[in-house]
Structure formats: C-alpha cells, structure tokens
Amino acid sequence: MAKHRASPPSGPTIPLGHLREWRRWQWHKQLTVPQFTVVTGLLVIASGTLVLASPLCSQDSVGLWEALFTVTSAITVTGLSIVDIGAELTPLGQGVLAGLILTGGLGLMAITTFLQGFVQGRSGLRQRLDKGRSLDEFGVGGIGPTFHSILRTASWVMLTGTVILFCFGFNDIRDPGQRLWASLFHCISAYNNAGFGLWSDNLVQYKGNAVVNGVIGSLIVIGGIGWRVTNELWSRRRQLGGLRHLSLHTRLVLRSTAILIALGALGLLFTEQFAPDGVVASLNLWEKLQVTLFQSITTRTAGFNTVPLSISTLSDAGLLLMIGLMFIGASPGGTGGGIKTTTFAILMGATASTLEGRSDVVIRRRQIPGELVLKAVGVTLASGLFVLLLTLLLGLGPTAGGAAQAPAFTFIEKLFTCMSAFATVGLDVGVTANLNRWGQLVLIVGMFTGRLGVILLLSALYSRRPRSRVGYPREEVLI
Secondary structure, rough: OOOOOOOOOOOOOOOOHHHHHHHHOOHHHHHHHHHHHHHHHHHHHHHHHHOOOOOOEEEOOOOOOHHHHHHHHHOOOOOOOOOHHHEOOOOOHHHHHHHHHHHHHOOHHHHHHHHHHHHHHHOOOHHHHHHHHOOOOOOOOOOHHHHHHHHHHHHHHHHHHHHHHHHHHOOOOOOOOHHHHHHHHHHHHOOOOOOOOOOOOOOOOHOOOOOHHHHHHHHHHHHHHHHHHHHHHHHHHHHOOOOOHOOHHHHHHHHHHHHHHHHHHHHHHHHHHOOOOOOOOOOHHHHHHHHHHHHHHHHHHHHOOOOOOOOOOOOOOHHHHHHHHHHHHHOOOOOOOOOHHHHHHHHHHHHHHHOOOOEEEEEEEEEOOOEEEEEEEHHHHHHHHHHHHHHHHHHOOOOOOOOOOOOOHHHHHHHHHHHHHOOOOOOOOOOOOOOOOOHHHHHHHHHHHHHHHHHHHHHHHHOOOOOOOOOOOOOOOOO
C-alpha cells in the first residue's frame, strides 16, 4: 500500500523560498506517533500552566513555576506537589487539576494518537499498527471505539467508587457538597494513579478507615493493571473458572500484581516492625495490616500515603524496598509508570530459562519472542541509568532550598525522590517542596520522561533512521 504523503503546490515553477515556507507549515504532517505524543504533551502542559496560574484557579502564592510543576505532575499522573492543593487552589483550580489528571491518566498516548488522525489526515497500514500498539491493542482496528471503551470503563469504575466513598467513607465531612467533591476527586486521583489529595497530610487521617483504604486501593489496582486486562476479564467473566482461559498477558499481569502486593506488604510489615520509632510500631495488628497493604499497593503506582513518610519514620530497608516497588511500577496500558510488571516478569523468565540451560525464554508453556526479551532488557537498563542520572543531577550543588538553614538531603532521600518522579508514583519524604528551582526542574524532566517512557523519547529522536538490513557474523563473548 502506498504511503500517503502531502504534495507541494502544483505549478510551472515554485520559488525555493515558497517551497521552504510550504514545508514549514506542513511540519505537523511529518511527525511520527512518538514525536506527535511529545509535542502534544508539551502543549497541554504549557496551556494548563497558564490556566492554573490564573487568579480564578489559584491563590497569589501559586505563580507560573508552581503551576508548571503541578500541571506536569498532573499530566504525568505523578502526584508530587509543591503547593497545598486544598488550600492554595480554588474549587475551579481543583476541577482543572482533576481534568488534567484525567487527560494524563486515561492515556496521553491514546488521546494524542486519536487527535493525530484529525491533524494528519489519512494513514496507511503501518501508521494504524503504530497507533494500535500505542493503545495496547493488537490489530488494526480503529482508535475511536477503543478510546470510547476506555472512557466508558473508567467512568463506571470512578463513579462506583465515588458513591461508596460518599455514603460510607468520608462520613466525617458534614457538608454534602464537600463530601461529594472529595469522593469524586480522590476516585479520579486513585483510578488514574495520580496520588493527589485535598488534604496536606494526604490520607493519614484515614489510616484506620477500612472503606477508604479498600476503595482507594481497589481503584489503584484496577487503573494500574490496564484497560486491556479489565476488558478481557469482563468479556470472559463467565469463563473465569481459572486463569487458563485468559491470555498470557493478562495472566502475567494478574499474577505479578498479586505477588508484588503481597511481598510488598509482608516486606514493609517486617522492615518497619523492627525499626525504632517506625510508623507501624505503635499500631495494633489490624491497623498494621491495613497500612502495610495499602502502602504496598500505592507505592508501585499511585503515591497516596496513610502514614507520614520520611527518613525518620521509615527504615532504610523499608525505603529501599519501596524504591524497588516503584521501579517495577504498574502494568502496560495502565495509568501508572515504572518499567511495568510484564517487563519484570519477562526478565524473571529469562533468568529462570538461563538457569535451566534453555536457549529461549518460556513462561507458562509459551515461548516469548526474542524481540520482547531484548526490549525488556533495554527498557530496564535505560530506565535504571536515567534514574541514576536524575539522582546525579539532583546532587549537583546545593539543591535544598537556597537558604542557609536548608536541610542537607541524604543519598537515599534523593534516590527515593528521583525514583518517585520517574516512576510517576508521587511519594515524597519531605524533599520536593524544599528543593530549589534546579532540583524541581530535574524532577519535572524525570516526571515527563517517566510518563512517556525512555524508549518512546528515543524513538521520537531516532525513529526516522532506516532499519539496517545488514547481517553480521556471530562471535562468542564471555559473561
């Protein structure tokens, strides 16, 4: 099928200056899907910054810089913030913030590929395949039905959570209007794995509320596993006598998510139980189980917290465990970040195959293509190196505040914060608000890169290079 390209204006002779001017106006039609996604994301952040910094949306304490950081955190569904959402944003500003969270969480990539069809006109088979992969859909189906299905599923889930929180969760809020808005806002933030809260202590006051913990935790998990998994579970709900009827992707996502939640909860319960002055040491058994289970769920993707987080309330072992959970993150097509649960599962499968002496990777009696294994290795290595680079940049010079009495951050605090930004988690140990502009700029870059993915950004830079068809001889290397 011939690739559709726009042609320059016809005529007997086209002056060189007019041809260059025509090409300059046609630049948007030459963008690939990754490039279009990056450009659209930057435009949304810029426009959202101007809106949020206006007097209608925020107090005088919120300037362009504070608005830029908050909007970037919302679009990337991270949750890191340098403003008090409940105090410094007006009701309109909070509504704008919720809209930005929906824009980023329900698929910045889905929205940009949907818009690209209108901007670039018709597309060939290759472009449709690229858009399908961006939406986590195998095949060449249209973008519209998939996008509408994502919106419909998300709406039902968030509205259900809102009703439960309004009726049984936030009963301490007397005003019905405020309780309804708090329920809706936190459900939007939870399903999209954003972690924004309307209170300065996030959800610490509800650490013993089983309804709030259960609803928020469930929405985080549902949003994190991805639309494709929830759609397959719903479409095969009458055949769920076991996991054998599901696709390998869905089985890997469900098993990995359950194992990581369980191991994270048990790990935090173990590390913090024996920590002096730990956050769970003074709680009863039921509260300990609630706190560690909720924190295990939210650490991988969302950024909510029901206990104060700092190096004085958490042990180094607990912080290191949370860094590992954040790095793995959510699942492909979900609203969270990280290297993804399936990437981690493929790496574990490759390790097991190596120990068994296999030349190929087999998971659940299914052979994994070599291209996917290489991609998993590339994503993990590139993400790990990028987080280390962010930590290095955050350690250049005095990044804490700028005042003489500004605290000096430890290495684990910087690594934790950079991992939280890159994995779009949003957990904070008291670092973000105390950083100077340089430190906060490093986090902005980390959040944007982490949401889009290192590989996608590299594809935006190098995707126009033709693929080499040259084959090379093999040679063994010692490992």
